Amino acid sequence: MSQLLLKGGRVIDPASSFDAVSDVLVDGATITAIGPDLAHIAPHAEIIDCGGRLVLPGLIDTHGHVYQYVTGRFGLNADQCGVQSGVTTLVDQGGPSCITLPGFRHFVAEPAATRVLAFMSAYLVGGLEGHYYPDLYRPDCLDAAATVKAALANPDLVKGIKAHAEIGGFARWGLDVMKIASTIGRDANLPLYIHFGQLWPKPESGGLPVNPDSIFNQVVSTLKAGDILAHPFSRHPGGFVEENGKLHPLVQEAIARGLKVDVGHGSHFSFKMARIVLDSGVIPDTLGADMHGYNTHVPAPAGTPDSHPDEEHSFLGRTQFSLVSAMTTMLTLGLPLNHVVAMATHHAAKMIGMAHEIGFLKAGGIADISVLEDRRGRWVLEDNEGTQVVTDRMLTPLFCLRDGVRHDAMSPMLPLARAA
Structure with a gap:
């Protein structure tokens, strides 16, 4: 596992009340830094453009x-x-x-x-x-x-x-x-x-x-x-x-x-x-x-x-x-x-009694990270009663890092958005 730089996403960590456009640097299974413009401290890292996306704890x-x-x-x-x-x-x-x-x-x-x-x-x-x-x-x-x-x-x-x-x-x-x-x-x-x-x-x-x-x-x-x-x-x-x-x-x-x-x-x-x-x-x-x-x-x-x-x-x-x-x-x-x-x-x-192990983003913490697309538009949501509502915001998974290993969101069970 090499260094990864998640570049320019909206990083949200409720555990620390952090919410800002930032970079996240991952080295192996560990987050090594979170902050703006981190490319200079990791010139050989693989850069993943996360602009306009949500970068969240796993x-x-x-x-x-x-x-x-x-x-x-x-x-x-x-x-x-x-x-x-x-x-x-x-x-x-x-x-x-x-x-x-x-x-x-x-x-x-x-x-x-x-x-x-x-x-x-x-x-x-x-x-x-x-x-x-x-x-x-x-x-x-x-x-x-x-x-x-x-x-x-x-x-x-x-x-x-x-x-x-x-x-x-x-x-x-x-x-x-x-x-x-x-x-x-x-x-x-x-x-x-x-x-x-x-x-x-x-x-x-x-x-x-x-x-x-x-x-x-x-x-x-x-x-x-x-x-x-x-x-x-x-x-x-x-x-x-x-x-x-x-x-x-x-x-x-x-x-x-x-x-x-x-x-x-x-x-x-x-x-x-x-x-x-x-x-x-x-x-x-x-x-x-x-x-x-x-x-x-x-x-x-x-x-x-x-x-x-x-x-x-x-x-x-x-x-x-x-x-x-x-x-x-x-x-x-x-x-x-x-x-x-x-x-x-x-x-x-x-x-689940693991608040000190997972569910947060911080330097030195485990590299469990989920990256989501955050789109605007008009889509139909429906429940099991048949009630339909229209939403103007749609979150979809792009990929996650589990212990620093990337997994793309390719599950056949993922739903397809229905345009309004």
Whole structure:
């Protein structure tokens, strides 16, 4: 690896509140200098013109599904979601379990060019087919002690615990699974990531009576500061927005208690719900793309299901998305650029307990850098309800450096902009 000079880009580092047109000099896997006109101190460096582009800390996707093949159709290729999409660090949410974590390390995390981490599943079977078979996720399919043991033995890989909320789980066995997952998070001293939204419907045959508006406060009562509430912009009941279309009255209290909010864009994102939540003063901390095999245009492995039980709420064939396109969506909703960048860098690094290692740009720091095109024009964005909005700003990944190694944004899963 030789010296690289990223020349004249808009360098944004929320961790240090730095935002200026600057050069970034990289020597091997290390950033050696940030400042104006650095060519004179590195006359032999390879120059990459970044004029008019955003030069950011390496992007961190807090919600991925990349236990490829083991989780069936659900798990995607880590590098296609990661470095080939301009993302240097990817957190798999709930793919591996205490049983399958060694395989995740050996076959996914270690071979990937992307830095791959995990919020380990609270369930023994992990995230098979995106919880396609809900009976595998009943309370007696968790082993708290074994999960805590695996998490504590793998601190470099396991950065949290995922309680996915299996289809209809709340109607099948109430809060029991969440209580066990919460115990795992406390005993492992790790954040617990909770999925809100469309995975809470009552089963068609039998089950406990469920008032969707009561779910949020019941789940939040089991959580601790630093735990993460996902999918605040879901259009489905049982989350941040009540059936009357208003913000759940306990959301602000939960945030005041130290709970964090991750967008978890995915199939559940709704522009209408996002407007309600944001206008109520709730600003998510982190982003997370939540791409998986049922909401992206990728060939399904032979023999896997043709559809998912929540297919009506999954990808409807309208658009692709990625972490960077989710950043565009946040800008379209009115969030400031610097906050959106922080969601995918510094805030994400804090969420996974790595704020002193990644998610920032500084001399002497690791050369994890994402470079994005920042275009002006008119494009159509569409959510899974069919709501369309027009944006005048579009971010797209160009390339990233992961430990100083360049990876161009060439993933087949990257979305194509739709002109208005």
